[in-house]
Amino acid sequence: MAQRLKGKTIVITGASSGIGKSCAFEFARTCPDDLKLVLTARRIDTLKEIARDIEGEAKGVKVLPVKLDVSNADEVAGFVGNLPAEFKDVDILVNNAGLVKGKETAPHISTADIDTMFSTNVTGLINMTQALLPTFLARAPSGAGDIINIGSIAGREPYQGGSIYCATKAAVRSFTDSIRRELIATRVRVIEIDPGQVETEFSVVRFRGDEERARKEYEGVEPLTPQDVAEVVVFAAGRRENVVLADALVFPNHQA
Numbered sequence: 001m002a003q004r005l006k007g008k009t010i011v012i013t014g015a016s017s018g019i020g021k022s023c024a025f026e027f028a029r030t031c032p033d034d035l036k037l038v039l040t041a042r043r044i045d046t047l048k049e050i051a052r053d054i055e056g057e058a059k060g061v062k063v064l065p066v067k068l069d070v071s072n073a074d075e076v077a078g079f080v081g082n083l084p085a086e087f088k089d090v091d092i093l094v095n096n097a098g099l100v101k102g103k104e105t106a107p108h109i110s111t112a113d114i115d116t117m118f119s120t121n122v123t124g125l126i127n128m129t130q131a132l133l134p135t136f137l138a139r140a141p142s143g144a145g146d147i148i149n150i151g152s153i154a155g156r157e158p159y160q161g162g163s164i165y166c167a168t169k170a171a172v173r174s175f176t177d178s179i180r181r182e183l184i185a186t187r188v189r190v191i192e193i194d195p196g197q198v199e200t201e202f203s204v205v206r207f208r209g210d211e212e213r214a215r216k217e218y219e220g221v222e223p224l225t226p227q228d229v230a231e232v233v234v235f236a237a238g239r240r241e242n243v244v245l246a247d248a249l250v251f252p253n254h255q256a
Ligand code: NDP
Pocket: 013, 014, 015, 016, 017, 018, 019, 020, 040, 041, 042, 043, 044, 068, 069, 070, 071, 096, 097, 098, 099, 120, 124, 150, 151, 152, 153, 194, 195, 196, 197, 198, 199, 200, 201, 202, 203, 226
């Protein structure tokens, strides 16, 4: 596995916490040789700390922290254009940035919160994909690139009280499946990893102020760690070129 990742340049969105941050550490641990990581999110100070920690821990890895709001199409276009030469030749995109906002039930949720969820979880992921596809396609036929989208079990099995978030993740699933078909014969690999419950800042936001609901949701379930999901992401990226781990659902044992 490590061999295939040797010398790769990897962009991760939402790398300032949770699953994205764990993916950064896991790629660095798995294949430090000449690895280049571009870590993006809005909290640049946190990204800088993570970059220092990774470079301290995994010799041979170079990390570039970049402040980036994926929902802003102009920022995304500028991000790709402004990548330093050393980091420009991106091989793998991990589209991980995502959030849940405000009240989740459709009758109560504000237009602003709906807009934030769609513009981050869906449009943001599409912005990043569009921005990096030319780099991947320019490298074909000798090689191309990987697009790894972090969806959610919510995109397959909608739950009560999560109508907007579930709709965004269903859209991610549909978009991912569609571009996988569009890109057949280009050697771009399109992969979706759908986590179940994972203990991250996301879970805190999701249940903020509703301890009773959080208790019910997690009853009898030990949530995954972000590391559990990162290991699946790195495993998928590490397969040899002809193997596409197209679609994976990873959830805690006992999650209904
Ligand atoms: P976290 O809240 O820990 O991480 C979310 C990351 O997304 C942060 O780094 C945040 O960084 C970033 N982010 C949010 N909005 C934007 C934006 N507009 N532009 C750029 N970055 C942004 O949550 P998780 O690690 O749990 O979530 C990661 C992904 O996993 C999400 O797509 C989520 O939907 C999905 N997921 C999570 C599950 C869970 O139970 N935790 C289950 C299934 C899927 P910053 O604030 O610095 O911008």
